[in-house]
Amino acid sequence: MKVKQFALIAAAVLAVSHSDAAAANDATVSISNFTFKPGDLHIKVGTRVVFRNEDDIPHRVAAVDGSFLSRALDTDDQASFTFTKPGVFAYYCTLHPRMQGKIIVTP
Amino acid sequence: MRDEDQIDYPSRRQALECMVWAGTGVLWTVSGGVPKSLGLLGTAQAAEAVQSPFTFLQISDSHVGFNKAANPHAIETLKSAIGEVKALAAKPAFMIHTGDITHLSLASQFDDAAQIIGGAGLDVHYVPGEHDLVDDGNGKLYADRYGKGKLGAGWSSFDDHGVHFIGLVNVVNLKAGGLGNLGPEQLAWLADDLKDKSASTPIVVFAHIPLWTVYADWGWGTDDGAQVLQLLRRFGSVTVLNGHIHQIIQKVEGHMTFHTARSTAFPQPAPGTAPAPGPMTVPADQLRKMLGITCVAVSLGSQRLAITDETLAGS
Numbered sequence: 001m002k003v004k005q006f007a008l009i010a011a012a013v014l015a016v017s018h019s020d021a022a023a024a025n026d027a028t029v030s031i032s033n034f035t036f037k038p039g040d041l042h043i044k045v046g047t048r049v050v051f052r053n054e055d056d057i058p059h060r061v062a063a064v065d066g067s068f069l070s071r072a073l074d075t076d077d078q079a080s081f082t083f084t085k086p087g088v089f090a091y092y093c094t095l096h097p098r099m100q101g102k103i104i105v106t107p
Numbered sequence: 108m109r110d111e112d113q114i115d116y117p118s119r120r121q122a123l124e125c126m127v128w129a130g131t132g133v134l135w136t137v138s139g140g141v142p143k144s145l146g147l148l149g150t151a152q153a154a155e156a157v158q159s160p161f162t163f164l165q166i167s168d169s170h171v172g173f174n175k176a177a178n179p180h181a182i183e184t185l186k187s188a189i190g191e192v193k194a195l196a197a198k199p200a201f202m203i204h205t206g207d208i209t210h211l212s213l214a215s216q217f218d219d220a221a222q223i224i225g226g227a228g229l230d231v232h233y234v235p236g237e238h239d240l241v242d243d244g245n246g247k248l249y250a251d252r253y254g255k256g257k258l259g260a261g262w263s264s265f266d267d268h269g270v271h272f273i274g275l276v277n278v279v280n281l282k283a284g285g286l287g288n289l290g291p292e293q294l295a296w297l298a299d300d301l302k303d304k305s306a307s308t309p310i311v312v313f314a315h316i317p318l319w320t321v322y323a324d325w326g327w328g329t330d331d332g333a334q335v336l337q338l339l340r341r342f343g344s345v346t347v348l349n350g351h352i353h354q355i356i357q358k359v360e361g362h363m364t365f366h367t368a369r370s371t372a373f374p375q376p377a378p379g380t381a382p383a384p385g386p387m388t389v390p391a392d393q394l395r396k397m398l399g400i401t402c403v404a405v406s407l408g409s410q411r412l413a414i415t416d417e418t419l420a421g422s
Contacts, residue, residue: 033382033383033385034325034383034384034385035383055383055385056175056176056177056385056386057385057386058210058211058238058241060241064283071241071243072211072212072241074211075175090283091283092283092284094237094241094281095237095238095241095281096326097281097282097283097284097285097286097326098284098285098286098323098324098325098326100283100284
């Protein structure tokens with residue numbers, strides 16, 4: 001398995017308001033109907049990814065390799081992580097582990 | 108409420124009362140070591156069950172803190188459920204709570220749950236749901252409250268009226284892509300716990316996520332649940348009680364009865380009938396018919412415990 005050198009910079013920023021979601025190089029993964037959308041997200045190094053829960057049930061985003069873990073996101077909560085290394089980062093929901101996605105980070 | 112020595116449960120009238128209330132929880136009667144649904148009792152069985160002095164109660168998925176469209180007042184429906192418990196003519200010996208006590212593992216939610224559920228005046232045996240372990244301490248708040256005297260993430264066993272009860276935890280260390288998970292340490296403990304038990308000992312196993320696969324696409328099953336069932340196969344009476352799916356699904360397989368309880372907070376869709384298993388919003392006048400508790404009556408000499416599900420519709 002590839003060694004993941006992913007560094008977590010903006011850890012688990014929980015925001016109930018939408019006010020922090022406007023950075024130019026953000027990418028968004030929405031969570032609805034127990035699905036991460038898009039399931040495969042392609043980004044450049046340095047991109048901040050915002051996970052936003054649109055379900056009426058909490059979800060919690062966790063990297064398979066343990067490199068990032070959000071808090072439990074209630075409805076409309078979001079968490080963001082900035083990806084500083086290239087690689088493929090698989091993640092899932094710790095409450096509903098059938099929910100899975102990938103962040104594909106290129107230089 | 109009557110005294111223990113006056114219990115003649117389940118009389119026909121009481122059984123009917125219990126059925127009216129079939130949405131809050133499940134009242135279980137252990138009859139001859141086998142839990143049996145009171146709602147399924149025929150006259151002869153009912154006569155036999157009259158000699159049963161022992162009932163316990165299951166509540167599940169109270170989700171204290173939930174306030175979304177499917178039930179903006181989940182705390183009120185939990186109060187109604189406990190009100191139903193207190194009003195039972197035959198006082199149950201104890202309650203089991205099969206997890207998702209809280210919605211988000213907040214201390215205030217645990218406090219509210221403890222206060223409301225404590226109002227029933229019954230001992231409560233808890234196992235956690237996945238919603239009870241998402242605090243910053245990854246389960247510390249649950250362990251602080253309910254972990255005393257338990258092993259691992261909170262599993263344990265106890266005996267009551269000759270029935271062996273086992274509370275399992277299948278909501279910890281869930282693997283990406285997987286279902287519920289017990290893990291080798293817990294399975295080894297279970298094998299050891301059961302090894303000296305006579306095959307005639309009635310067994311009741313309870314855990315949050317169903318131990319058999321109800322619907323894998325929605326995660327409604329336990330990856331290593333089959334190993335539990337294998338360990339239980341030699342017993343003459345096994346009852347498996349779960350929550351998590353917020354609806355009643357029951358099946359009987361040989362000497363094993365599987366039963367899931369309703370939630371006291373919100374219903375979820377039947378397997379595969381919706382895009383996702385999230386909270387199901389129903390017309391307000393229908394909600395309480397889809398919430399409930401479960402009564403289990405235990406009596407000697409029959410194969411199954413009596414399981415009756417009661418809704419909150421009358422409360």
